[in-house]
Amino acid sequence: MAHVSIHREDIELEDPVLVEGLPGLGLVGKIAVDHLVDAFEMAHYASCHCKGLPEVAVYDADGHGVEPPVRIHADERRNLLVLQSDIPISPSAAEEFASCVTGWFAEVDALPLFVTGTQRRDQETTDVFGIATGDAGSRLDDLGVKTPGERGVVSGPTGALVYQASMNDLDSLGFIVEASPQFPDPAAAKALLERAVEPVADIEVDTDALIERAQEISEAKEKLAKRMQEAGDERSQAQPVGMFQ
Template sequence: MSVPDVASHMAHISVHREDIALEEPVLVEGLPGLGLVGKIAADHLVESYDMAHYASVHCDGLPEVAIYDADGHGVEPPVRIHADEERNLLVLQSDIPISPSAAKEFATCVTGWLDDRNAFPLYVSGMQRSDEQTTDIFGLAVAGAGEQLEGLDVSTPDERGVVSGPTGALVYHAERAGLDALGFVVEASPQFPDPAAARALLDTVVEPVADVEIETETLVEKAQEISEAKERLAQRMQQAEDESSQAQPVGMYQ
């Protein structure tokens, strides 16, 4: 049996479920970052809605590893897009941190695909909380999406800052390509997975923007279980801080 040329399959996103029809879907980005806010939110959406594995992300620079799961014999790529046709919703799910060296190629690859499908992405970045009790969310309008922030219970940033990592690259390339999108900076724990911050994101942002109902009580009830399950990934993120998507102040004159 002949083996296909692997190089010809690089740098693209392959759709497996052409039977799923989507029209200008909302996409929730869930790359691992500070507090694993987007990751926890994305995993919760995929699990809650039993979302279909819609597409596989094969952008240049991504680690060539295979993911396996409990109670099954199959494997899947580490970065995937899941879909829910009924809710017109996409979720970008990743089980691995994405290296800064791959961020440009990854963001270019994903942005082109989203633009082709008239998708409306919601990008998520964690920021170290200033107070132990707060989970404030700042909203950022990308390209021409300013009106989409109206009516949301989100603040404007209280100081100048930078969104780094692969999420920062996605926001940059969306702005550059004129792809309407929203970015959200969520205060979260820098040391531990933060299910409370993920719940705030889902309740405050994803539910109204995507016009869906999301059950988030279990994120509180299972907070300890979720934190323990994500702890290993969080430790990996801390060991490679430059790979983490996060937002942080840069100072007025930096």
């Protein structure tokens, strides 16, 4: 049965902020969430057992244990959750996955921050745009986050999450970050953390390392980025749509 299983009942959270980090264009959310897990030494709090997710075991270089591919980590002191995935989620599984985890978000009264990349228009800048579901739109006004400059669509698993949040009238924020469509983009992840995650979650994150280690991060994520490129339009991303499409 599809469910989210909690491993750390000792961790207590109250109306936490949850940052979604599924692999997508530029791996923006993935890089940001991996950085949060490492920087705050976040605990493996829960695992996602949702229909359609591949039954694979993830191992690390620092131990003999294994983990499920899609996990939720927690930081009790910062009242923070992150959704971390080491695999791309197939579009065929996106609807069931989104339904599975959205119900859990509501159960724990989390405010999800959904993340998607959009192709960068100007190589010199990284803009961050905001969308919202439920009654969360006022938070974007308070942050001064830009509205999207044109009509568009969020596709892939992140799009399914935003759709499910909207259909269930769940408060959530979505951040569309300009990023490279070809390579992992640590600079875009830095912009996301500084302009969106920090003020919403009321936390401070050392993001300098993302730029200092940009080459190392890009090389580490290269294989995953290549798999996402091969997925083409199936990956999570935000794209403009014509008026009559």
